[in-house]
Amino acid sequence: IAAEDAVLLSLNVRAGVTDKKAGQTVAAGETLIDSVKLDRSGQAVQRAADGEVWARVKKQYECRQPMTVSAQVPTGRLDRGWRLETAGRALEFPAASQAGEGWRVQEKERALTLMGFALPVTQVRILMVEYGQAEIKLSVEQAAAQAKWNCRRMLYEAYPDAQIRTESWMCEQDGGEVVCRWTVEFEADIARVAVSE
Numbered sequence: 001i002a003a004e005d006a007v008l009l010s011l012n013v014r015a016g017v018t019d020k021k022a023g024q025t026v027a028a029g030e031t032l033i034d035s036v037k038l039d040r041s042g043q044a045v046q047r048a049a050d051g052e053v054w055a056r057v058k059k060q061y062e063c064r065q066p067m068t069v070s071a072q073v074p075t076g077r078l079d080r081g082w083r084l085e086t087a088g089r090a091l092e093f094p095a096a097s098q099a100g101e102g103w104r105v106q107e108k109e110r111a112l113t114l115m116g117f118a119l120p121v122t123q124v125r126i127l128m129v130e131y132g133q134a135e136i137k138l139s140v141e142q143a144a145a146q147a148k149w150n151c152r153r154m155l156y157e158a159y160p161d162a163q164i165r166t167e168s169w170m171c172e173q174d175g176g177e178v179v180c181r182w183t184v185e186f187e188a189d190i191a192r193v194a195v196s197e
Helices: 140-160
Strands: 007-015 035-037 044-046 050-066 067-084 089-093 101-112 117-137 163-174 177-189
Touching: 050 140, 140 163, 140 177
Parallel strands: none
Antiparallel strands: 007 050, 035 044, 050 177, 067 089, 067 117, 101 117, 163 177
């Protein structure tokens, strides 16, 4: 079935039958490729329906982005440690802080060398950074950029193969949030499997 109201561009029917043609307009929910075909005696024969139906779709998305967001940010506290590893054994020089909740650990490995020769020892540097919850105030431009990103994400989650042809944006501040309305015309495969109840 058609996932959206659209103008058909091309049909690639791998299994099943269709009476649709490129250039036709279809409504959301309309059958594009049918799995039922009548045999010579007029009996319905069930078969598989499969294919791609590329169409041009015009759609509008609306996304709201609060201008105050809560995020995990570095608190400024960090600690370092390191360890040496060789032949399955490790000698560790731990940091004073033990990485608990709110701490992120980054490890960077490098081979130890002596006068240009690599030793069978790996040095691992450990950096621990503490993160905490903070309220961040966004500017109107930052909130609008995030709202636009959210709208684009909605399109590409539904249609990963979408190819944008035209688009227009209208963003405005509404109290403590920014509202963006995106009118977009795109081409994508709109064929979806109908769920029978």
